[in-house]
Amino acid sequence: MRLPDGTPLLRLYAERRQRHLEQLDPAAAQAQELRQLIAQARRTRFGHDHHFEKINNVLDYQKRVPLRRYEDFLAEYWRLPFPVLTDVTWPGRIPFFALSSGTTTGATKTIPVSRAMVRANRRAALEVLVWHLASRPHGRPLAGKTLILGGSTALTRLATGVYSGDLSGIAAKTIPFWARPYTLPGTEIALLADWDEKLERIARTAIHEPIRVLSGTPSWLILLFERILALKGDKGPAFPELELLIHGGVAFAPYADRFADYLCATGAATREVYAASEGFIAVADRGPGEGLRLLPDNGIFFEFVPVEELSSPRPTRHWLGNLETGIPYAVVLSSNAGIWSDVIGDTVRFVDRHPPRLLVTGRLSYMMSAFGEHLTGEEIEQAVLEAAQKLEMQIIDFSMGAEFPSGPGAKGRHIYIIECGRPPPAPETRQALAGRFSVHIDDTLMERNADYREHRRNDIQLDVPRVILVDPGTFADWLRGRGRLGGQNKVPRVINDQALFADLKRHVLCSK
Template sequence: MSLKSFGAKVFASIIHKKNQKWINNPVETQHKVLLSLLKTAGQTSFGKDHHFSEIKTHSDFVNRVPIRDYEGLRPYIDRVVEGEANVLWKGKPLYFAKTSGTTSGAKYIPLTKESMPYHISAARNAILAYVHETGIADFVDRKMIFLQGSPILEEKNGIKLGRLSGIVAHFVPAYLQKNRLPSLKTNCIEDWETKVDAIVEETVHQDMSIISGIPSWVQMYFERLVVREGKSVGDIFKNFNLFIYGGVNYEPYRAKFEQLIGRRVPSIELFPASEGFFAYQDSQKEKGLLLLLDAGIFYEFVKAEDFFNENAKRYTIGEVELGVNYVLIISTNAGLWGYNIGDTVQFVNLKPYRIVVSGRIKHFISAFGEHVIGKEVETAIEEAMRGTTIQVNEFTVAPQITPSEGLPYHEWFIEFGSEPEHLESFALKIEQSLRKQNSYYDDLIVGKVLQTLKIRKVTKGGFQNYMKSIGKLGGQNKLPRLSNDRNIASELEIIN
């Protein structure tokens, strides 16, 4: 055992013990986080406008701070972007994480000296949790690759800005720098396809142990490795033994990954966003991601079914229930207050609090009142694939409201890596799972309001072509699993 791997085990044990303090006191921890946030931001413009000095309880907070999305908070954020200090948080941000919004154009999410360390420590602690549970740490002596955005940063009114993954790249610990790939030069390539080819050339003969990134883009990297070398990724990288991912559910990709790798590789799921690092998979044995309650973020939860109702109840961590679909609301040490990030979660464990990401509050299908969510379509396709050789590269779902004949239906656009022998049988399995999960959808099928779903095969590379056509190929960009309109579907019909 090397000194570095021994040190990783010791450090993992220390972090595990430290985490138990807040894990065992979740309600008290979150209350302290809220009071600390309010005290620190009390003299900011936002704090004064919302009378932070008078807030003593969560009820006080709810009464003074409404739920907002980016547009709702934008008047304050615009002032920060213009260079004004002490607006949402004390002083000025260290960075802006620049993201693309569907309605807001470019979004500038502040990252402060208080929030930035948690983005780094959470990713580190996810790996250390794996080390602590499994006792495996030899990968720290080999090469690691993180498929991420360019680390080249712009500047706006004296504050640097870029993609979150590009910003984080500047904070990789010194002890990992020698192990980390790709090189800075390669990482700065803006064109994703050119970048992937360069990464292949740079890594193909290295001793890779950890590979990290959004599954769809890692798959693209793997496919090019296999084409170049004529053998599986597992044969190219004999010691590749840990895949780290976030952003989308891995399960629909698993069969394809195992075929490309040639074996099953353990994985760690992360739940990061520009707005904060919320959770990570802390166990290979338990379902769900550990919600980080002591990371400068105060969480509130609104039942998704009530979210668009006026005065919907905002639940705190001690009030949540298992299996309920909640919209995640955050207040953070980067100056986001009562902020709706758009993600929905469900709790799968309350001791400790573990969640699964169930979808996006804006990404659902309810053209007829069915309110089908992301978790349901992902579970349906996973169950249909189980025990088969079918591989799905990518998929999305949209309603077909005005078909050329017959009743409306849900249309599934699927790019197969390995196609089912009988497409209708595969569609039926998906249909059965979806009806079992969603009683509203089942009622619409039984009541002959909808006909059963239909699958439209997407040609190989079709989804990549679509993402390229809208300028979102690679990096941290993700394809919505489902939409309540046919905007994506219409583009796919043209491309294919």
Template sequence: MLNATPLLKLYAKIRRAKLNRTNYAEQQEQELLKLVKISQNTEFGIEHKFNAIKSVSDFQNRVPLRRYEQFWEGYFKERFPKLNNITWPGVIPYFAVSSGTTSGTTKWIPYTHEMTSSNAKAGVDLLVHHVTQNPASRLMAGKSFVLGGSSELVERTPGVYSGDLSGIAVKTLPLWARARYFPPQKLALLKNWEEKIQILGRESLKQNIRSISGVPSWLLIFFEKMTEIVPGSGGKICNIYPKLEMLVHGGVSFAPYHKKFLELLEGSRAELREVYPASEGFIAVGDRSYGDGLRMIIDHGIFFEFVPLEEIDKPSPTRHWVRDLELGVNYAVIITNCAGLWSYVLGDTVRFVDRDPPRLLVTGRISYYLSAFGEHVIDEELEDSVSYAAASISKQVVDYSVGPIFPSASSTLGGHLYVVEFAQAGVSTAEIESFAGALDKRLSERNEDYEAHRAGGYGLNPPKVILAKPGAFAAWMKSRGKLGGKHKVPRIINDTALLDSLRTFAEAYK
């Protein structure tokens, strides 16, 4: 295969120069006004008087925040699947099918040809940052392995398709990328996850794999399978893919997985690189080391707003954008994109660590908010505390979920139930108790409301931890029809029935 890395490095030099002279606020306002102009004759544009919008302020005054359900009920449901000139010009050609991690509600996210270009630009930016930091890179001398869901698409009406985002990505791959993409379509179509990783694993060994990407939990399962396929690998990626340069992860917090991946990458020159994609658009990519924040992409057909989390349900919340965002504030992400979503509440929360350029850390989900008793614990605090507690007993967490335990009587206290799967087998009862104590301590340090509820045992019982044996979470997800690819283990489960289901399954799993 022709090594196209020199061409990538040439583009990277041009792209870096452009990024260095970009005024982020001006660029974002330009992106918004372009979207508004393109869509001014759609039903949505006419309804919101897009022809009178000349600034970000004008836009915010005319277009309120909306959640998916409001778009579905108000604009999509009646005419789905053929949405023609409703919120975006012309017919929407694709819908990315997205299931709510906690609720399980199916969402049909509009995806346009313009979104294909937007995602491609973001993906190339990821490569730009890699070759910038690795001048000797030969990344484009081989293939990129994407461990995603099934690429099968369903034709809902002539010319309109729906399916997994990874399937849409495969169908709309730019010509230059197709020869460098693995797996081929016939393998990407496989639905059975267990069969798929077995076949993909064997076939990938015949390829010059230079990068691999996926959700961390499923990558771990895949690499575990690869140690069986390559018996002499010793569980090290360098012995499986010796020319691997980049391992791309995203979709969930990486904190519980970081140490395990560092062990897998021992002896390898591959670096970890985080991305922040969503069905609604690509938001940010890692341009520095893990934990240093992800650099926002601000010139690819998406306009971003940020609402302080505590205001998200207020009638008139404060709507920040890159011009006036503040560091250290937990924001809900709002997206306006090139697929007809306008001031759309994405559901994620972020915190900025830099303004020039804007860099952020993903802190969780709006719905990932553990506060059944007023303790107001967010996803980021949980991830940090679980990682801290695992390190305190020299273990690594593979997966976990937590939810509230409600009191059985008015005279008793509630608390939190954690179901935790460690990478190591044979974790003792004493270690579990130590883990629970360290977790409780760390959460109290991170969250004043939690500390107040735990003080003296007046508001919350100590956390209860149930040990899930290795493989339990994957088996539970399989039992729910959510094994592999895009599916993610729910971190915070506020649904009592779902939490009981996991608890019962974990206790019975052998």
């Protein structure tokens, strides 16, 4: 039975929201957002410690509130009263904690999520549909169902009224009653922790549903498309009524060709979002690659610190009132969940100021300088993607790490493990293709990064990189073995943890 089409009501909201955004001064909106956050948190322990009652503007705030990281908040404010945080960094009791594992590296974080943040995330989700209707006025995204491919929605009770779990689980628990019939998967499937079983059951259910909107991380969405097509025997598109695919979490470029094949039959649009566990940051308001539009009036105050200054005693703290385009920035958030000038670990670069649009360029941890070469995640990713395009190869995922000299006279080098698309190259041509891939990556990085070029000069300090091409499914198998398959878990682009990279190499060698 078809549900009523909710698009007409959505269209009214979208038109009103677009008119508001046309008149909005982003910098003024951010200044107002900061004033509201400070007023709300003035009587918290954090507000007392930082004299919120004396803060009147952005400059006052930056003088009184230093930059912090998650570990600082944990040590100074959250660890002792956890899991009951009442009036600590945000007024009232924090009801949820999002478990943020991100990539396979690093310890799991428990990020506070207030009810105000839940509401802000809901508004941001609507913002995606606002811009979809702006580009496709006759679209009908609510004429069917929305399938969200996330982690398990099971939450762990930590204390009375306090729960922890995947961010998608928090969203599922707090979804408005009117939206539940429009959303998949259902509760029974969504609660499953076993990713393989969950994917299978979602695929078998989705075949019979009018899916209009699909959302998830690209690497896991590809597995869903492949499973549905296998069940259908490649008869027709996986989602015949699909009109919008929402993606985020990792760069879309490595997967773009695959999705172009999947979506060509329905002409579905793709729209990128930048949603961190700490808050919903930006939404694509234009086409792919044109930047994501920052949300200036949705419960978050943004600061941006030049990456090269982050380790200095007094780094420059920009905001929407004085940021510049083209500068690699570390993202800093203050939010309505009680984080204040938190360096969340992401890096961005702005392409526009009015309105503010940015490109997500990576993670602070996604830098490779094992030998002093200072490669950024953005440079590494672009080199791999351009090499794949030159060789007319589809790739699914990749990771890179360092191999250190094994003895006197030996040189270090980078190793790239690259998962090929289907069909993978034949065994007899794979080694030669990997060699050509290596040359393209090496040439690109020498052209664009002076430090890398100097280390590679005459092969004295740093040897030519090694590329290992692996079959489809290799990274999924590795993540499965580490208990990190599906949900918000992602393949790390750059692995600086030698033990973790050694584990990946062992898996690759054993799977050959």
